[in-house]
Amino acid sequence: MRRCLMSVALLLAGLCVTAASLPTERSAARYGPRAVALFREWNQLLGKLQGADERQKLAEVNQFFNRRILYREDIDNWGVQDYWATPLEMFGKGAGDCEDFSIGKYISLLVLGVSPDKLRITYVKARIGGPDSTISQAHMVLAYYPTPSAEPQILDSLVTSIEPASQRTDLLPVFSFNAQGLWVGNRSSNVSKLTRWRQVMDKMKNEGFTF
Known part of the structure; x- marks a missing residue:
């Protein structure tokens, strides 16, 4: 996706995620030895953090x-402008762009038992060159809310x-979503309107993730 520019299509479908568990190593093997190696590291980390x-x-x-994971645009990674990858x-690939990082972190925290109510993948406009810049680009981060009314903590692929x-x-929120809903400001709506989100979750189910 060129500088994480998202294309958001609207369709009706349903999805509910309350917990997650990992697929087997065999599922990772279909993507090659690099996937297996990173899957093993990931699985070991999640086990340690339980x-x-x-x-x-x-x-x-x-x-x-x-x-x-290396940061790489979709056009270079997948040959298309916008692709949402499973972990x-x-x-x-050993690489992904902002939405791939956000999805990977979101799923990891679900597996670790963090409530989905505390997590929202957030589409933002990021000001290039600092908060006073007038140049912005589309970007995606993961927001963590310790409590419903708390200020969110931001997990960003570009900031350690x-x-x-x-x-x-430097970030201007546009909308956020998780498996339970879609928010624009204080207004909520059905997350099923995000086609690419539904598609990536369906791919993960086919890989053996359980939700």
């Missing part, structure tokens, strides 16, 4: 994807640290 507190889960999941597909939203003045 008893950790949520702050540690967030930090180590964020670090894993930002360090182990296994991303592992096969997890920072509160108030400190990310």
Whole structure:
């Protein structure tokens, strides 16, 4: 996806995710040896974090994807302008762009038992060159809400640290979503309107993820 520019199509479909578990290594093997190696590292990390507190889960999941996965645009990775990859597909390439990182982190935290109510994948306009810049680009991050009314913490593929939203003045939220809903400002609607989100979740089910 060119600088993470998303094309959002509208269709009606249903999906509900409340928990997640991983597929087998055999599913990773269909994407090649690199996918298997990264899947093993990922599986080991998630096993280690099962008893950790949520702050540690967030930090180590964020670090894993930002360090182990290269950032690469969809046109270079997949030959198309916009492609939402499953974690296994991303592992096969060893690379992904902003929505792939966000999806991978979201699924990882679901597997670790973090409530989906606390997680929203968020489409933003990112100001290039800092908060005072007038140049912006489409981007996607994962937002974590410790409580429903709390300020979200931002997990970003392009920034190593997890920072509160108030400190990310370079990001302008447009809409957010998880498996339970779609939000534009304070208005919520049916997440099934996001076709690409439905498609990537269906692909993951076919790979052996359970929700």
